[in-house]
Amino acid sequence: MHKRRSRLLLTVAATLAAGLVLAGCSGAGGGAKTENGKTVVTFWQQKFEDYQQAWFKKYVDKYNASQDKVKIDYQVVPADTWPQKLKAAQAAGKSPDVATTNYGNIAAGVVNGQFAQLDDLMPAKAFSDIKDNVKSFVSSDGKHYAYPMLVEPSTVLYYRTDLAKAAGLDPASPPKTWSELLEWAKKLTNGKVKGMTIASVAADLGWSSWGLQYSACGHLPINDDWSKAQATEPCFGKLADFYKALYKGGYMPQQPKVGYADATPYGQGEVAMMADGSWAVGQLKNDFKDMVAKTAVAPFPSMDGSSNKTTATLGGWTLTVDAKSKAKQQAADFINYLLAGDPEIMADFFKTSGFSKYTVRTSVDEALASNPEASSDPFMKIISEQVVPNGKQEPGYPWDISLAFGTGIESAMKGSADVPTSMKTANDAINDVIQKQSLAGTAPKQ
Known part of the structure; x- marks a missing residue:
């Protein structure tokens, strides 16, 4: 699920460059659509490993079978076509009601009014269950705009x-x-x-x-x-x-x-x-x-x-609700069921992943603690108890800054220049990005 080829994050500054596009055309969603008397909630999931598609489908099907008035229209979108398809849907006013969104895109989406605020749509206990060092990943000014699914220490x-x-x-x-x-x-x-x-x-x-x-x-x-x-x-x-x-x-x-x-x-x-x-x-x-x-x-x-x-920083994925969805409550109810409800649902996901992803909820930790497969896994206990709690959010600034610093490290590492010169070159390159992209004062508030 890490999809590291997508590491060039859509950040606040990068998105501001296209701000008029994103802010102006966050779609109306499919919430107004009905089918056989049921409100249809469109859910776009970016394609990950095959087992994940099977897991999502399993629980979408279970949810749909339990609902009299709502149907989740589940669609898997290949990662390489995701940006183009999402942008086209936004331009056409047909954004999905629910979509997978990585942590690096939350701040930019909030700035551009892309995501619905979830605090009034989901129970407070859903948010209190999120681990303290992850809460800021999905919030801005004390309000939540996404619900986290997992973390992957870098x-x-x-x-x-x-x-x-x-x-x-x-x-x-x-x-x-x-x-x-x-x-x-x-x-x-x-x-x-x-x-x-x-x-x-x-x-x-x-x-x-x-x-x-x-x-x-x-x-x-x-x-x-x-x-x-x-x-x-x-x-x-x-x-x-x-x-x-x-x-x-x-x-x-x-x-x-x-x-x-x-x-x-x-x-x-x-x-x-x-x-x-x-x-x-x-x-x-x-x-x-x-x-x-x-x-x-x-x-x-x-x-x-x-x-x-x-x-280690903590990358990972969330579910968000489109700000202009006509079915915000139904969309949030589905997110609450899948990611924030019965801990056994997410415990099943982590088991299915081979315990290679890590939970963001205290109650899911407790559920996994009682799972013999999880407790006996040779890697899970150490990573979940000694790495994840100290992990920080990936930075939200433009990728150009990270690349400038990485270039400095490579230069020093391989002897292209000495360490002080390499770090000064990186410093100058970062300041150049700050100036050219007008970044001063634009850091997102948590």
Whole structure:
């Protein structure tokens, strides 16, 4: 579900450029439509893994069978045609009543009046059940404009327990600091097997390092109101030094065949450790089953070893109601049923996912705790209890800022320029984006 090729987020500033289009043509929806005396609520789901379509259909069918006055018209839209189809529907005044929306698009949609406010449409207990560090992902000025479905931490440490033992390392005590991780990577580099794989090109570094930026500095390389770059702070230089040490030490592939999000090099035994998102759990279970028993996970190390510091941002998906839907209440009732109602419904989703996605609700955590499959899963407990609670929201600023910072890290990592020069170049590029896109003062309010 992560769909990392969609990482170029539709953010506030990017959407403001098309603000008149989005704000003016958020569609009327299909809520006014009736069929056999039932109000038809259109639900567009962006296509994800096959098991997810089956899961959505299962519960849409159950919901429809329970309703006398409402019918959910469920439609799956391929990811590569989603933006064009949604824009065309908006222009024609036929936006879906309910749609899957990722966290990075919520703030932009709120600014442009795209989403209905849900607080008056859903029970208060639905929102109190959302975990505290996720509530801000779907809210603005204290009001909720989406209901979250799941989170996927962007950065988890995966490591081979058998290779760790062979190298004289204790698999029960994984590295806690960046310096310890470098030492592990050095000891695990053996012949054709590299010690570590991590992002190494700007496009991947731009988003996969967000959590490590928080770990290094406690904030991102732009100030809170988006008026000034902060990439030249010494702590960001230490982050660049960390990547450089991995690369220049020869502890990681110098020319990786796949991007950060793909666990294939680890699954094929080419590396002993991997930085990857939680979605890699699903890939290992599906494609590299023999590797699962040899693998352990841990929170990615923080710069100083603090266990409560952010090292991962949390991506994921929500359901939203179109602001001009004629069936807002019926649409919200469906969302309440599917995502906010009986915890066993979402527990079933996480089971179906192979426990590679993580819940945003306290009650679903409790339901999973009593599920033998969930409690015995070798990865779920650590990721859900030690990674997710410290995760932060993905930034809502334009992708150009993340790419500028990622370009700086790649430059320092590979020696195209020294660390101070690389960070200054990134800083200048971020300030240029701020000026050209008039970002100062536009950061969304939470």
